Amino acid sequence: MTDDPRPRRRLFDSGFYFVLAIALASGTGVLVTHGWDTFREILLSDLGLAALLMPKIAAGVLLATALALVLPKDKVLHHVGPESGIRGLAIAATAGAVIPGGPAVTFPLTAGLMTAGADLAAGVAMVTGWILLGLNRTIVWELTFLPADLVLLRVLLSLPVPIVLGLALRAAVRHRARRRAS
Amino acid sequence: MNILIGTILIWGAAFWAVRHLHRTAPEARPELYRRAGETFLFMLPRLAVGLIGAGFLAALLPEAFVQRWLSAQSGLSGILLATGFGVLTPGGPFVAFAIGASALKAGAGAGALVAYVTSWSLVSMVRTLSYEVPLMGRRFTLLRVLISLPAPILLGLFASLAQ
Numbered sequence: 001m002t003d004d005p006r007p008r009r010r011l012f013d014s015g016f017y018f019v020l021a022i023a024l025a026s027g028t029g030v031l032v033t034h035g036w037d038t039f040r041e042i043l044l045s046d047l048g049l050a051a052l053l054m055p056k057i058a059a060g061v062l063l064a065t066a067l068a069l070v071l072p073k074d075k076v077l078h079h080v081g082p083e084s085g086i087r088g089l090a091i092a093a094t095a096g097a098v099i100p101g102g103p104a105v106t107f108p109l110t111a112g113l114m115t116a117g118a119d120l121a122a123g124v125a126m127v128t129g130w131i132l133l134g135l136n137r138t139i140v141w142e143l144t145f146l147p148a149d150l151v152l153l154r155v156l157l158s159l160p161v162p163i164v165l166g167l168a169l170r171a172a173v174r175h176r177a178r179r180r181a182s
Numbered sequence: 183m184n185i186l187i188g189t190i191l192i193w194g195a196a197f198w199a200v201r202h203l204h205r206t207a208p209e210a211r212p213e214l215y216r217r218a219g220e221t222f223l224f225m226l227p228r229l230a231v232g233l234i235g236a237g238f239l240a241a242l243l244p245e246a247f248v249q250r251w252l253s254a255q256s257g258l259s260g261i262l263l264a265t266g267f268g269v270l271t272p273g274g275p276f277v278a279f280a281i282g283a284s285a286l287k288a289g290a291g292a293g294a295l296v297a298y299v300t301s302w303s304l305v306s307m308v309r310t311l312s313y314e315v316p317l318m319g320r321r322f323t324l325l326r327v328l329i330s331l332p333a334p335i336l337l338g339l340f341a342s343l344a345q
Contacts, residue, residue, distance in 0.1 A: 015320040016228055019311050023235030030238045038241065046237040050230040052185055057229060058222055059192040065218040066199035069210050103309055105192055107317035123318075124326045131303045137276075145279035146286070146295075153344055154296045157337045165329050172329075 056104045064108030068115035076117035082170070084122065086163060092122040093162035096129030100136045120173065121166035128162035225316040232312030239308060240272035245281050252281075252298060253288035261338035264294040268301025268334060271308075278302035293342025301334035 031039045080088045092113075096106065106127065114123045133155065142151050203210055248267050255263050271278050282295050305327050314323045 012227075015315050016231070018320075019228055019232045019235060019315060022311060023231050023238065026235055026238035026242055030241050034241060039238075042237040042241055043234060046234045047230065049237075050233045053229070053233075054226075056185060056189040056192055057225065059189065059196045061222045061225070062214075062218045063192060063196040063199055065214055065221065066196065066203050069207065069214055070199055070203050101188060101192070103313035103317070104188070107313055111318060120322065120325065123322065124329070127314075127318075127326060128304070128330070132300065141276040142279050142299075145276065145283040146299075150286075150292055150295060153292065153341055154299060154337070157296065157340050157344075158300065161333050161337075165326075165333070168329055169325065 053104060060104045060108035064112030064115075067109070067112035071113070071116040073117050076113065080113065080118040080122040082119040082121075082173075084119075086167070088122055089125040089163045089166035092118065092126040092166070093129030093133070096126040096131075096162070097133040097135055099130070106130045119170070121169040124169055125162040125166035128165055132158040132161055228316035229312060232316060236272055236308035236312045239270070243270050243272070245277075245284075248281050249285045249288060252285035252294055253290040255294065256291055257293075257342075258339070260291065260294040261297040261335055261342070264290075264298035264338060265301040265334040268298045268303075269305050269307050271298075271302050271306060278306075291342055292345040293338040296341035297334045297338025300337045304330040304333055 027039065027043075030042060078084070080092050084091070096110075099106065099109065110118075110123050110126050113126070114120070118126075138151065138155065200211075200214070203214060248271065252260070252264055252267065268278065271281065278299055282290075282298055285298075286295055310323060310327060314326075
């Protein structure tokens, strides 16, 4: 049994107030420019969407929490830990690109992997692999709307991005650690 | 329908993981439910407020406006503008592709289009606010967004050279 490594969190912190401020500002904007009817329509439809998503989110959270407890820590550390090199970042990016599912799946999975030993860079590589190279979205949606040669160009240009971002993050972390040590 | 299928799939995976934990480490189960419950309660208000804010933002940015500007500008200024619009364009799995396709027909270049789609994918404000901040925390989100920001501009420049 491992200790819970997550920082203690308050239910209402600055992150929540930030999201709330955006909602209030944009809500006021809609109220002023579009009027009360549109405001109410958007509010109700998004509350409905949130309610509809709740069972999915609950499952995602349960899955991520269970994964963090089930996955063998030494193996996760070896494959996608801080010392896993470019290979680890490539594994994480590929996992992100291949695993089907939207934000309700990929974010909890990434959080679960990070609790089990993946480093920040591998987490970012996984999320980036999913949003830039997610096979599901590219095949189902992008190719329906955009010409194939442009899609191919975008995908080819995007291929190195998850790994480059991961490497940059690791370099930044090392740099900070060195500066702290000296 | 998509939401239903996704929900069933994730519940299946979650049940599998919980059963596995039950077999290998039954003593960890109370801890599992405590942690999962805490995380869920933490996310609930954030997600609801985030989705509502995303809906309002979407209504404030008319698609025709984005499409017109994307096709009107070219070169580096077009790529920078496309990156900015990508940040503002609301989520959904295909909104930016649809806007991008109509901008392309109206004369937008490959550089602006690649910058727009890449920026929307990487740093779309709506997905970031409604999902990433609640699920991954502010530090992860902030670091990821900051380090990702140059990517749409660079990819847009490469794409306009390749064209």
